[in-house]
Amino acid sequence: MSDTQTLIENRPPSVANLFLERVVKTPDAEAYRYPVPAASGTGPDEWKSLTWGGTAERVFAIAAGLVDLGLRAEDRVALMSATRVEWILTDLAILCAGAATTTVYPQTNAEEAAFIVADSASKVLIAENAEQLAKARTQRAALPELDHVVLIDAAGHQADPGDPEGWILTLAELEARGAALLEREPGVVKDRVAAITADQLATLIYTSGTTGRPKGVRLPHDNWSYMAKAIAATGLIGADDVQYLWLPLAHVFGKVLTSGQIELGHVTAVDGRIDKIIENLPVVQPTYMAAVPRIFEKVYNGVAAKARAGGPAKYKIFQWAAGVSREYARTSQDSFRRTGRADVPFGLRSKHKVADALVYSKLRDAFGGRLRACISGSAALSPEIGFFFAGAGVHILEGYGLTESSAASFVNPGEAYRTGTVGKPLPGTEVRIAEDGEVMLRGPGIMQGYHGLPEKTAEVLESDGWLHTGDIGELSEDGYLRITDRKKDLIKTSGGKYVAPAEVEGLFKAVCPYVSNIVVHGADRNFCTALIALDEPAILGWAAETGLEGKSYGEVLAAPETNALVQGYVTELNQGLQRWQTVKKFRLLPRDLDVEHGDLTPSLKLKRPAVEREFKHLLDEMYTGAREA
Structure with missing residues (x-):
């Protein structure tokens, strides 16, 4: 031992x-x-x-x-x-x-x-x-x-x-x-x-x-x-x-x-x-802090919006630096996985050094200048956003756990972290993947049960101590866990294809710098749609540069130019998806999703059923008379 x-x-x-x-x-x-x-x-x-x-x-x-x-x-x-x-x-x-x-x-x-x-x-x-x-x-x-x-x-x-x-x-x-x-x-x-x-x-x-x-x-x-x-x-x-x-x-x-x-x-x-x-x-x-993905998304969108506000040249530099950052992070993590060393080719190192002076150093200063790592949990972080921060020197170590497992069941192991995974189990915690892909946990962090609800406890906690997490995941050969979606959130289209909405939503957040929240829908439908909430400061900043200055948030959302802007990002998203995953139609929401309206939990997790109930009329509108496959 x-x-x-x-x-x-x-x-x-x-x-x-x-x-x-x-x-x-x-x-x-x-x-x-x-x-x-x-x-x-x-x-x-x-x-x-x-x-x-x-x-x-x-x-x-x-x-x-x-x-x-x-x-x-x-x-x-x-x-x-x-x-x-x-x-x-x-x-x-x-x-x-x-x-x-x-x-x-x-x-x-x-x-x-x-x-x-x-x-x-x-x-x-x-x-x-x-x-x-x-x-x-x-x-x-x-x-x-x-x-x-x-x-x-x-x-x-x-x-x-x-x-x-x-x-x-x-x-x-x-x-x-x-x-x-x-x-x-x-x-x-x-x-x-x-x-x-x-x-x-x-x-x-x-x-x-x-x-x-x-x-x-x-x-x-x-x-x-x-x-x-x-x-x-x-x-x-x-x-x-x-x-x-x-x-x-x-x-x-x-x-x-x-x-x-x-x-x-x-x-x-x-x-x-x-x-x-x-x-x-x-x-x-x-030197370290923990946060939920929404915070990193807001920082990323804020940096992108600030760069755009600085003019076309400054925005082009940001886009170039963001691409270098992601390539640098992917290359160094892949090298570390293969050799135990984060080696990066000379040409990429040189570009990264220039981008660091222009963009990344300012980002690190905004975090206080001494930040060694951030811990991200509670929901999935878009890998594209994770790679951006990793390459910029803000290392986000994703972790995973539930209230029922005292929160910290998995965490990425420091220098060997892998963006897009939640790392390895904490010492003393066991994991296995059930036949249907569900992640199962056992160990000293698991709850006693639900207070006064023995039947509910029995639904998730086996007699031998294994906890049903309700999450679908994959384990690598060397023990890194990747969560693909909530078991109950998986969408099965009427054509029999499965779609993980969180995966598609995460990809869109990395593509579109104006999105605040997105809900992908398509269960028992013949194609996927999306409800999209835009970040008010970011979209108003864009509006001021495109002839819509002085317009209210609601007026900007209703403008055909805004719809065309978002359509461009949806098209870009779809290019990287399988046909049955693609978002065929979308609607812009009249307000952002928040805790106060019951759209998000206090830990900023999406309440899909609540959002789909409130905006059912928009969902129905997208499917009325539709025959797309």
Whole structure:
């Protein structure tokens, strides 16, 4: 047995144990950075720090406060907040108290939030602000087991005479209660940590799903302890790294990153405001960050649009540099696969050097200048976009996992990464491909099951521990996994041909710099069509150069010039597809797809059934009277 395997198999029962070990090892080292708005109300944010020792003080106080509220082992605490340092502090405190965190996205509406809090039987809700508190107030009749609401940010909060006495307290008040308990019983939190067992519930994450009520995925303490050790064992991250963490922590992808950081002890800068990413990156100067493909698509489209706005010559340089970047990445990755060295011919190296000075270096500077790698997950990244960034020196390591597998089941192995694959399994995780192509997983990261839904659990979790992922994939001879599509999303046309819509959609995103989202449709139809949403800033920038300046977004979408522009990109897409995959017709959507309208999950995954229902009239219009094969 290898030293790595021994370390993973001899892991402690919980991340709470790992946290205590980390605090003892490096109490004075920096743990977290977080932004605080300028005192004047204008100007850039001020970034502050917490050491591991300072983090422990706050975590212990919050944990003791929860104990003082009467929480026992495995009692649930719902956490409804955007990504911020207090999310991490309160989650760690819940774990250290031996309780379990129920994660709730702050975008969740009041009715669904109440369902999650009630279904999980959460006794305490930690709400970010008055807006989140209002959801609990309006649904209080549906939450008979909710004893307390803890308010992280009390700004704008007003007392309500209808609130039960003692129902609401601020996070500061909870910490004060905890500090008082710690004075009376100094060992209360450490005793709770010592009592945690590996199979004890740590986290309930409700899958957003595309239909019906969300299901609560039960993840015990051992899942996170395993993840922490397995992430460290990949060697991708070290103690000297600086992570920029903006992903939703209510999602398993964001949550798992907190475990790896505790094991390794590096710095994490925390700010969940998506509109601040571009501003924050040069300030934080991260060495690694995780993101979903939509972020890389937006960066790519933004760079392309900026180049086009600079005039024909500048845009031509960008297009040339993008082609060089992709060729360079493909050549170097292919060389590494064959020889273990990333050799590139002299002529291509020379072109790459020129393109680097003109384009790539500016792109790396926009990411802070120190970025060693990005981790991409949650959905498929278009290989063409991946190769572009790889050749530009922004290395995107795609990974794969589910909420049901604690997120990190596969990741690309550093220098040996292969764009278009999700890499190799983490140490301790097994994989096999079923006869129908479905990816099956087994290992210490797999969930206990769905909360209160044994029948649903039995549908995906075999008695011998194998999890049905619902994804179709292929394994290379040397263990790299490529996900081709969701099993349920595969399109079978009326002619009996199968089409993987995600593959076609990814190719279009690499071809068209103006697309924001695309939905390929064709199940039981005789040809494929597409619903296309255009990126508003990018298409308005194009419109200003083509005689449509001053027009609204809606007017630009309705212009025949815009339709002709997109048709050109659809034609280009079709040239690289099999006949039955080609998009015969398309319609431009009147708005972008988003979380608020229910088109995307909070982790920005496409809800195909929801989009197809809302825009059914456009789909029907494309097939009415159609006879194309």
